[in-house]
Amino acid sequence: MTETAQLRVGLIGVGGVCGAVHYPGLSRIPGVEVAALCDPNTDLLATRSQAWGVPDTTADVDEFLRHGLDAVVIATPNNLHRGLIERVLGAGCHVLCEKPLGMDLAETIAIYQTAVSSGRRHMTAFTYRFVPGMSYLKHLVHSGALGTIRHARVQRLQDWGEHAIGWRQYRAQAGLGELGDMGIHRIDYAEDLMGPMRSVCSSMKQLVPRDRTKEGQSCPPQDVEDWVAWIAEFDSGATCVFEMGKLSKGRSSHGDHDLTELNGTDASAIYHLHTPHELLFARRGEPYKVKPVPEEFLARQGSPRDPAEGDPVRTFRYDQAWEFVSAIREERECQPSFYHGMRAQAVAEAVVTADRERRWVDIAEVP
Ligand SMILES: NC(=O)c1ccc[n+]([C@@H]2O[C@H](COP(=O)([O-])OP(=O)(O)OC[C@H]3O[C@@H](n4cnc5c(N)ncnc54)[C@H](O)[C@@H]3O)[C@@H](O)[C@H]2O)c1
Numbered sequence: 001m002t003e004t005a006q007l008r009v010g011l012i013g014v015g016g017v018c019g020a021v022h023y024p025g026l027s028r029i030p031g032v033e034v035a036a037l038c039d040p041n042t043d044l045l046a047t048r049s050q051a052w053g054v055p056d057t058t059a060d061v062d063e064f065l066r067h068g069l070d071a072v073v074i075a076t077p078n079n080l081h082r083g084l085i086e087r088v089l090g091a092g093c094h095v096l097c098e099k100p101l102g103m104d105l106a107e108t109i110a111i112y113q114t115a116v117s118s119g120r121r122h123m124t125a126f127t128y129r130f131v132p133g134m135s136y137l138k139h140l141v142h143s144g145a146l147g148t149i150r151h152a153r154v155q156r157l158q159d160w161g162e163h164a165i166g167w168r169q170y171r172a173q174a175g176l177g178e179l180g181d182m183g184i185h186r187i188d189y190a191e192d193l194m195g196p197m198r199s200v201c202s203s204m205k206q207l208v209p210r211d212r213t214k215e216g217q218s219c220p221p222q223d224v225e226d227w228v229a230w231i232a233e234f235d236s237g238a239t240c241v242f243e244m245g246k247l248s249k250g251r252s253s254h255g256d257h258d259l260t261e262l263n264g265t266d267a268s269a270i271y272h273l274h275t276p277h278e279l280l281f282a283r284r285g286e287p288y289k290v291k292p293v294p295e296e297f298l299a300r301q302g303s304p305r306d307p308a309e310g311d312p313v314r315t316f317r318y319d320q321a322w323e324f325v326s327a328i329r330e331e332r333e334c335q336p337s338f339y340h341g342m343r344a345q346a347v348a349e350a351v352v353t354a355d356r357e358r359r360w361v362d363i364a365e366v367p
Helices: 016-027 042-052 078-090 105-118 132-142 178-194 312-330 338-357
Strands: 007-012 032-038 071-074 094-097 122-124 149-157 197-205 227-234 239-245 257-264 267-272 278-283 289-292
Touching: 007 016, 007 312, 016 032, 016 042, 016 071, 016 312, 032 042, 071 078, 071 312, 078 094, 078 105, 094 312, 105 122, 105 338, 122 312, 122 338, 132 178, 132 257, 132 267, 132 278, 149 178, 178 197, 178 227, 178 239, 178 257, 178 338, 197 338, 227 338
Parallel strands: 007 032, 007 071, 071 094, 094 122, 149 239
Antiparallel strands: 149 257, 197 227, 227 239, 257 267, 267 278, 278 289
16 A cells, blocks of 8 residues: 555544544545544434535444445444444454443453454554654653653543533443543553553542433433542553542643653653643753753654644644554554553553452453
């Protein structure tokens, strides 16, 4: 396949993340045609069809897969990922699937093995790897600018309000609460920065029932966690403290908090999602100073995205589609692939077990 090969891509699940991330990312790439949409919500389907100029829409997955697609993006509630992945791979398409990849580790291992034996490209949507500040932080860590990482902290604090939050609050559809929603991304990028985690201890809390919608109608209460914290020991000897919560007053919409701080033997660095074009960096004996992200890290190599265009806290996400399309065209593994989705799920499962059994738990081996 050539670097400009024409690709027909279909989207399954055209809700929030598809509108904010997948469609805008794919539609910017020369040679990519968003060729078909699939969703059971026919009103939403009609709105998307008109806004995106994609006439081929259906609620039926089999019909969708008859549109001669090369690749498919799956962005549905989590319990549907596995069945859809199997059908998409079975139809011979490459697949980019949202996180968490599966409902639990056993399911995620099965998904990974199906993808590997299909010979198709597979990618997990760990979007935060594409923040320019995160790409630069990875470069600094791997080039030794911080020395050896001794300890670190990863925090994601938001306020979603105390009302119901849809399918995300039900174990049967989401698998996990805050750990699967915000935590799984941070497991992935913490391992991308610092290598594999070895062992965790944790605490998880469901803080409110969420048995009323925003409009005040009653609904079944949630059965997943709103808050999770864990300490992880890495194979490297580093230790990291993680905390994520959806009920952190003062952290609503633009006040939300997303920080990673690494403390090495030679220097420390802070990444903050909301200032994606700079880090804070401190050498031994010096206070933190702003370190602008160099030009070459502001967008992925070759990406059609202009890093000066739009809100940089949103637009970096479009580079995820560029990575998926580039990996297909260059016939190489996606980064991150389903392997990383499986690996993150192994850590998440250890976090759950550690909380339930109130002890340190080693991360399970994955194939
Ligand atoms: N990577 C990220 O940063 C990020 C951000 C948000 C959400 N997500 C993930 O994306 C996925 C979707 O989340 P969302 O916030 O867009 O949810 P959403 O509820 O806004 O959208 C989900 C869509 O899936 C559709 N759907 C339901 N059943 C379907 C089926 N059988 N076939 C096809 N479509 C179906 C729904 O009608 C809806 O339009 C989840 O896995 C979530 O964890 C990832």
